[in-house]
Amino acid sequence: MRLEELRTKINACMSSSTACGLCRTQCPSLELWGVESRAPRGRMALCAHLLRGDLPPSNTVAERMFSCVLCGNCDAVCPVGAGPSRVIEAARERLRERGFLPPKYGERGGHVAREHNPYLEPHASRLSWLPPGLHLPGKAPLVYFAGCTSSYREKELAGKVVELLGRMGLEFTLLGDEWCCGSFLLRTGQGEADGATVEGMARHNLEEVGRRGAREVVVNCPGCYRAWKSDYPELGVEPEVGVLHLVQLLDRERGRLxxxxxxxxxxxxxxxxxxxxxxxxxxxxxxxxxxxxxxxxxxxxxxxxxxxxxxxxxxxxxxxxxxxxxxxxxxxxxxxxxxxxxxxxxxxxxxxxxxxxxxxxxxxxxxxxxxxxxxxxxx
Amino acid sequence: MSSRPERRELERELAGMVGRENVLTEEADLLPYSADHFLRGLQHYLPKFKFLPDAVVTPLETSQVSRILRFASLHRIPVIPRGAGTSLAGQLIPVEGGIVLDLKKMNRIEPRVEDRMVVAGPGATYAELNRELERRGYFFPPEPGSAMACTVGGMVSTNASGSGAVKYGATRNYVLSLEVVLAGGEVVRLGRKVAKSASGYSLKDLFVGSEGTLGVITEITLRVEPYPPIRRTTMAVFPSLEGAFEAAMEILGRGITPASLELLDELCLLALNMSGFSLPEGKGALLLRSDGRYREAVEGEMEEMVRACRGKGAETVGVEDEALGRRLWEAREKISASLTKLLPSPETPRLVFQASVDVGLPLSKMLEYVRRVKALMEERGIMGVCFGHVGDGNVHIGSTFVPESPEQVERARRFQEEAIRLALSLGGTLTAEHGVGLWKAPYLEEEHGYALELMRSLKRLLDPQGILNPGKMALDGIPRVALMERWWEEK
Known part of the structure; x- marks a missing residue:
């Protein structure tokens, strides 16, 4: 997020007609800890102080920003569109640039750069979920992008997605070399991690789609969906193929169910x-x-x-x-x-x-x- | 009495009372407590305006509050009780540092609808309380503008109310009993958990609206009302502001007590239209609500109100469209925020000093007041809006200024002072629902005269060390911050 945009959002929240606290109404971290510095308005205030330079960045400030689930409930109720969760995300990025990224996220970010997943798993085993004996075409109009969570932690689900697509009679294939979509990095303030950038990951994945000759990409992970559909264009990488979440594809093709x-x-x-x-x-x-x-x-x-x-x-x-x-x-x-x-x-x-x-x-x-x-x- | 302990010692002592996990002393945790809704904007633009507490404590139960107050009293440490921080008059600013008691974790809600009451902790939110009650067919009606976020403790402390007050009254009307921790740590119960009582002085009423200056409220018992299942909303847009007032007076004069009767001026309408509504253009509007148990009665009442409005040349919307009616109410709740849409550019720092004037007037004086205030705005070159709860004589005035400009800040301050004094001269009160806090403290004596001395005597009796929320309500002097001049002197 550009500095001017960040400043505008913070100004919108901090004008005395607002800073209203409506964002406190449904905040998981406020419910958990019950203190203002872990509520959206309190975090916005900290961001305002950081931006003005009268609060030095610190591990404590970073912890308050990283203890947010980024659910965006605060954005939905904010009457001035200040979008606290986006500001918190931007604050994470700036804190990381100043050396205050909590180590756990840095370790996973580095792993994304090297092995293309945040689960500390080898890239070589990315397709270990693939049901044995499944043969998919080299080219197809539709590509299924499984994402890291389905590939490494919910393998059975990834298998069921291809089973369902198959039963529906849809012509589809997988990427030859699927990389993390970059969502984990974007949400944890790591637009850049160990030299790797989300733009780079986006371009790689899009090139892979191009090799399959596909017109559409379907994902079953909403994190990947947001990355492909919203974050990539924001980063200047516009997918020239249709991007669907699986529920949208199933809804469109429900005659096949x-x-x-x-x-x-x-x-x-x-x-x-x-x-x-x-x-x-x-x-x-x-x-x-x-x-x-x-x-x-x-x-x-x-x-x-x-x-x-x-x-x-x-x-x-x-x-x-x-x-x-x-x-x-x-x-x-x-x-x-x-x-x-x-x-x-x-x-x-x-x-x-x-x-x-x-x-x-x-x-x-x-x-x-x-x-x-x-x-x-x-x- | 011993001297105020160092921060580390304070932290250790407090941790011994409530557990380390319920004590905050790091700057990053204290900063968000250095302002409330009222001061946050000014602090943002005038950074020296930072009133850091020494510690924030989040107690879980009354006995912990009692121990903290005993300790604070012994060391003469200020204690500032706090709910959701939605106050609009600077009630929560720790002007002398001290301990902020964030009561969010004391949020128990125990509906007792068989007794037509609910028992709640001060940190329970109004919204959550009403969710619980509505599931059982009841509700707690005052409905302040901050209804989605504010706490019941905050509402009692400021005698809060809002658009529902015309029919249902303010928070005070519902308080049956309070548990309060006094400055020395003594726990007292004021009032009984019964529908009515004629037993002794009504001390609970002394604490309603006392803004944390007399004790810390730790449990609240409220009367509840059956939830009215039928609700209708209409907006009537008038070719003149006078027409809106005349219609409002006619509605009240016919003996109707609507569930809400809200006034919006031309700029409010413009702001709503800029926020996505397509309301008719006009110079003033009334937002009307009727509620009750029987459809025929509610619709009949609304029809009569609509006739009164149309008789004054109004165009009405929402009568047949319940979804639009709901949206209109949501928009009304966010009117203050919508006003930012009127500002020239979001990048330009502007403060909307919304609702910082919330005077209460006799109904017969409202139109005169609004006319004279609007003339004042024009004379002083102030961009501002008038809106409010016309049904109970409560007018809000919001005005904007550029905080970097000392001249504009001074001009806005003088205008607001004039607006308050004008209300007093017309027999009004300087605050109908937001309370006094810091911001209105300089004018309290003008309203109350010698009665303010009585309030000060009560304060000294109940809080001899002066530790409870110092600097508020003109009880122990008026801090310079309340006079506003210092704001730019120190920039």
Missing amino acids: RAERGGEVRVTYHDPCHLGRHMGVYEEPRRLLSSLPGVELVEMPRNRENSWCCGSGGGFRAGYPDASKQVAKRRLEEARETGAQVLVTACPFCLRQLRETAEAFGLGLRVVDLVEFLLERWG
Whole structure:
């Protein structure tokens, strides 16, 4: 973010008609710690002091910025469009430039530069999720970009995505050499890490798409979706292909779905922050779920732009594992109160976080990705 | 009494009372507590305006508050209780440093609707409290402009209210009982958890609106109202501001008590249209709400109000469109923020001193007041707006100025002073809902005369060391910051 833009956003918040505190209404880190320096308005005030130079950058200031999940709930309620979460992201970048990046993120950032994923895994094993015996064409109109979380941590889900695309009869393939989309770096203030830049990663991935002759890229990770669809153009790298999240593709092609099996079930849908609030994709997954025979879709009180985060965004799960589970627990309790038996989401990161937390606290709620849910009911 | 301890010692002592995790002393944690909604903007542009507390403590229970106050009293350390920091009059500024008590973690909500009441911690938010109550068919009505963020403790401390006050009254009308920790650490219960009581002095009422100067409120019992399931909203846009006032007076004169009766002037309408609405153009508007249990009654009341407005030449919107009605209310809640859209450029630092004037007037004097204030604005070259809760005589005036310019700051200050004095001269009060804090302290004596001496005597009785929220409400002198002159002297 350019300095002038940053200054404008901070000025908008700090004018005495605002600095209103509406952003305190749904802030996970404020709920966790209960103090102003970990609430959006307090962080905006710290950014204002940093920018003016009357607060020196420090590890403490950096910690206050990195203890935000970047869910963007504050952006959604801000009456002047100051966008606290974007300012916090920009502050992370500037703190990193001055040597105050928390080491945990730096280590992962360096790994992205070398091995193209933030999970400290070798690049060579990126495709280890691929079901044996699967043969995909060298060229296809559609490319599935699996992303790091599905490739390394939710391998089964990645396998199910290709299974579903196959069952739907869609002609698709994978990238020959898929790299991290760069979302982890952007969210943790590392536009540049060990010489690697997100622009460079974007160009690499786009060149790979070009080699496949594809007209469209589909992703199942909302973090990747935001990177491809919104961050790349902001960085000056405009994808010349269509970019879709899987729920959009499934919605468009729902005539090919045969998810007609299974008994009656009540489900609720969790909006991933990157897909919903950040990119405005709310209705497609709901349309899909509502169209399934026997499925009753019920809403949690906080849904769509007011949705409560799963607690894993913005590097929060990596930096604050216990606190992030508390955020997820709150979401799961909301889901349970609807009387739903199944919580459906459309994000490998939310899936992992919510499923693990449901198990850890014995909350008795089944958490699945929409892809898994559709396959279960296929037939 | 011993001297004020060094910061490290203070930290150690406080940690012993509430646990290390509930004590903040690093600059990065203290800075956000050096201002509230009122002062943040000025601090942003005039950085020397920094009133850092020595520590911030986030207590979890009454016994911890009691220990902190006993300790603070012994060492004569200022204590500033704080809710969500949405105050508009500088109530939370730690002008003498000290300990800020952030009460956010004391946020218990215990609905007792069978008794038509709710028991809450001071840190419970108004929005959360009402979510819990509405699930049970009840609500706590005062609805201040900061309804989404403010805390119940803050509302009691400032006797807050808003657009619902015309029908439902202010916070005070709902307070049944308070648990308060006094300056020396004594815990007292004021009032009983019953619907009415004629037993002794109503000391709870002394603490409502006391802005943290007499004690720290640690538990609040509020009366609740059945939630009105039927609500209708209409906006009436008039060719003249006078027309809007006349319609409002006619509505009230017919014996109607609307759920809300809000006034907006021409610039407010412009700001709303710049925020995405397509409202008719006009010189003034009324936002009307009717609510109740029975559809026919609510719609009948709204029809009568709409007729009154149309009789004064108004064009009305939202009557048949409930979704638009809801959006209009959301827009009204954000009117202050919308005013920034009127500024020439977001890059140009401008302060909108919104709602910093919130005088209350007899209904019969409102039109005269608004006319004279608008004439003053023109005379002084001030860009500003008038809006407010016309149903209960509460007028807000917002004005803008460039904070880098001492002349403009002085001009804005003088204008606001004149606006307050004009209200007093018309028999009004200097604050109808925001409270006194720092900003209105210089004018309190003009309103209260000798009664202010009585308030000071009560302050000395309850807080002999003067540790509770010093510098506010003109109880212990008026800090120079409240007079504003110092703001540019020190720039």
